Amino acid sequence: MIGSYNLLSTLQQVFGFAAFRPGQQEAIETLLEKKRLLCILPTGHGKSLLYQLPAYLLGGITICISPLLALMRDQIQKLENSFGIPAASINSDQSEEENELSRQKAVSGHLRVLFVAPEQLDHVDRFAFLLQLPITLIVIDEAHCISTWGHDFRPSYRQILSFVKAAHPDVRLLALTATANARVEEDIKKQLSFDAQSVCVLRESMDRPNIHLSQIKVESTQEKLAICEELVRKFQGCGLIYCATRENSELVADYLKAQKLNVTAYHAGFSPEEKRKLQQEFLEDKYRALAATNALGMGIDKGTLRFIIHFNIPGSITAYYQEVGRAGRDGKESQGILLYDSEDLKIQHHFIEAALPSEADFEKVLAAVRAATEPPNLSAIKQATGLHPTKVTVIVADLAEQQFLVKKSQGGSQVYYSTPKVGYPDLSRYAMQLDVKTNELQAILDYATQSGSCRMAVLRQALGDKEVANCHHCDVCKKELSSSPASPQKIEQAASWLNDRPVPISAMKMQKVAAGISLLDGRLRTALFIRFMKGRQTDDALEQELASILKSTLKAFIQLNPVKAIVLVPSRTWMARDAVGELISDTLQLPLFKDLLLWHEVPASRQGELLNNDQRHYNVYRKMRVNSEEEPPRGTILLVDDYIGSGSTMKEAARALRATKNRIGEIIPFTLASVKWHLGKRGYV
Incomplete structure (x- = not known):
């Protein structure tokens, strides 16, 4: 046993705190003695110390599994700069080089704390890598996510239990959450007692009086x-x-x-x-x-x-x-x-619907994997099914857990194989989740409307x-x-600001596309937006109100962005395309390239007919080229289209332009309208 004196001494000498907050010392002692602990503490109660101090005392590596990527960065900085405890992370917010450096530090014994996003456990290679480390403590942050009764249940969190079960039985386990009612608490306890080892629970008041x-x-x-x-x-x-x-x-x-x-x-x-x-x-x-x-x-x-x-x-x-x-x-x-x-x-309601798959959705994913000529990765499954990306992630995780699919690493990519298993997947957890999410939404609605x-x-x-x-x-x-x-x-x-505001188009770094603007925000459903979208296939010119907005907006925009030429994206349906290009050219007194970009292979579908952005990407990818009879302009280009949704067409146009040997400068996207596509069904929000 590590006595109270040692804990207090470590707290003061390493962490610089004079005394423990209420409940902290009891929690740490319980973890060190009993090995498994669920702590339910209010936000701001000092949960981090409950694993930081044991990590310092226990040696080896503490694996902290957390979905909070921003908090990882903050905790690593604090551990290293304030407490001298070497720490690193592996997550999707880092480059592969950064993740590889973290892995090297872990293997060479230069880490005490390794933060891991739960999604990393979905990958078979990364799962195996973590298991071979000298782990002394596993921390499950936001532990309510492992409970089907939790408000924020996540498929990737199912892998945590597999990871804990695969680790050495002497590894200590700490589950932390600020949001577990009695039902969630009992469910977490049950899941963490998989081998008959008891789980201690410490709960503090959720009051935040200030x-x-x-x-x-x-x-x-x-x-x-x-x-x-x-x-x-x-x-x-x-x-x-x-x-x-x-x-x-x-x-x-x-x-x-x-x-x-x-x-x-x-x-x-x-x-x-x-x-x-x-x-x-x-x-x-x-x-x-x-x-x-x-x-x-x-x-x-x-x-x-x-x-x-x-x-x-x-x-x-x-x-x-x-x-x-x-x-x-x-x-x-x-x-x-x-x-x-x-x-x-x-x-x-949209978020709830997007996350909860139906039996038909499961059948689509299974059919897509079975029909694939080679084992598909996640992106290929999304493209084949057209389902909402969140649903695909949920379904694939569930099918793998229920052994209808098996995942394997192939050339650094994770792919999926169907198994001979017959029957139907158990979908009962989704009815439960729908009930939980609906009740939770009703609870916050009651909070907001009651007096x-x-x-x-x-x-x-x-x-x-x-x-x-x-x-x-x-x-x-x-x-x-x-x-x-x-x-x-x-x-x-x-x-007035909402009506006049150009909608920002985010930069697309992989395609070297700068930030741009769109004139009409589809989410606001203004009368002008509705008229433009309804008339874009029949009207051969812009109505006066929209033309005036275009001219005034671009005149102001050009003051900050020294554009040298205007390039139109090819379109099969926008009747006013050439007229708008000429209007912009006349307004800015810049050369216009109407036919510089061409479809060398016509996309199989219109983007609005497709079901998700993976399908939209593959619908246009590598199907555009630069007209060999025209000389591409040098300098900054204003790339013009009628509207933008997923950005796939703009990205493809930029790819085609960058593929030329000419020294094209910045590419700035400009559209008349901006929409947000539905995911998993046709049309825009």
């Missing part, structure tokens, strides 16, 4: 934008604005930037380098707020966050507790504000606290239910 909770009912996107501006100006310090989609995170950040507030977006679409840079800059107080999706998750270990604003209602009450719990980890007063618009429920119970008490009860008291400072307790703090003038200002 967070002041409130809800504001809103009726439009422009009202939410105006409220965000007012709140960011009102609150002191830094904060987070959680958004349900990448597009919304960029929308919020762009609007607040336009109002001279130092806010930027953060989501999974950014490169690993960009995410690392943004995270570090935010920790250094260079931004008032990040407008972030849950790609940020719990990944900012910044104890001084003074406010958390939810631009969209989250998918569950437990997710809300986790996210709002990032505020005030230093114990000082902080604010948690939920902007509630009933329209946002559509987003969450009779203390908000913190509602959250605590949902998280499993049996005895709760009123917080006395939420909007319900104070009987100060919030109305919109934004004036009608501010809301109108936001509405």
